[in-house]
Amino acid sequence: MSRATPEERRRTVPPLDAATLERLALRYVERFATTRGRLSAYLMRKIRERGWEGEPPDTVALAERLAELGYIDDRAFGEAKAGAMLRRGLGRRRVAGALRAAGIGAEDAAAIAPSVEAGGLAAALAFARRRRIGPFATDIADRALREKQIAAMIRAGHDMDIARKIVKMVPGEGLEVLD
Numbered sequence: 001m002s003r004a005t006p007e008e009r010r011r012t013v014p015p016l017d018a019a020t021l022e023r024l025a026l027r028y029v030e031r032f033a034t035t036r037g038r039l040s041a042y043l044m045r046k047i048r049e050r051g052w053e054g055e056p057p058d059t060v061a062l063a064e065r066l067a068e069l070g071y072i073d074d075r076a077f078g079e080a081k082a083g084a085m086l087r088r089g090l091g092r093r094r095v096a097g098a099l100r101a102a103g104i105g106a107e108d109a110a111a112i113a114p115s116v117e118a119g120g121l122a123a124a125l126a127f128a129r130r131r132r133i134g135p136f137a138t139d140i141a142d143r144a145l146r147e148k149q150i151a152a153m154i155r156a157g158h159d160m161d162i163a164r165k166i167v168k169m170v171p172g173e174g175l176e177v178l179d
Contacts, residue, residue: 017053022062025039025043034072035078039066043063089126090123091120127156135169149163162178
């Protein structure tokens with residue numbers, strides 16, 4: 001009686017074919033809001049993991065076809081992502097970086113940019129409120145703390161001038177100063 005090793009007992013998964021790859025793509029867009037770039041990267045990862053017999057498929061073309069069918073909308077994804085990041089208090093630069101990382105094209109990013117610009121001040125104030133900076137603080141910050149607060153706002157993607165204005169404000173000061 002021979003005993004099977006763990007490698008032998010493990011079920012072998014056959015390599016992907018075109019139909020399986022399309023099913024994986026449909027299942028992915030069914031479960032997650034995504035972009036063409038993210039879907040293509042996911043499919044390439046699955047091909048690397050499971051293998052492919054013959055010439056590798058064009059995952060970009062598959063993602064494009066699903067976008068044409070309406071399963072993927074890069075602009076809608078970008079608008080939702082940008083809105084969520086602005087509500088969390090992240091600034092224009094962080095939003096732009098996240099959109100690039102998600103695979104949003106330059107044309108869609110340019111269409112989203114005006115709404116990001118318009119929400120910049122509200123996002124900076126949301127960040128300041130969450131971190132208790134400037135008018136939302138309990139005590140007046142000393143110089144070292146103000147520098148740290150400015151650095152935090154810049155890392156969050158806000159411009160230097162708005163970060164300085166918010167940090168210089170005293171606790172309880174009215175926000176009309178920023179207009």
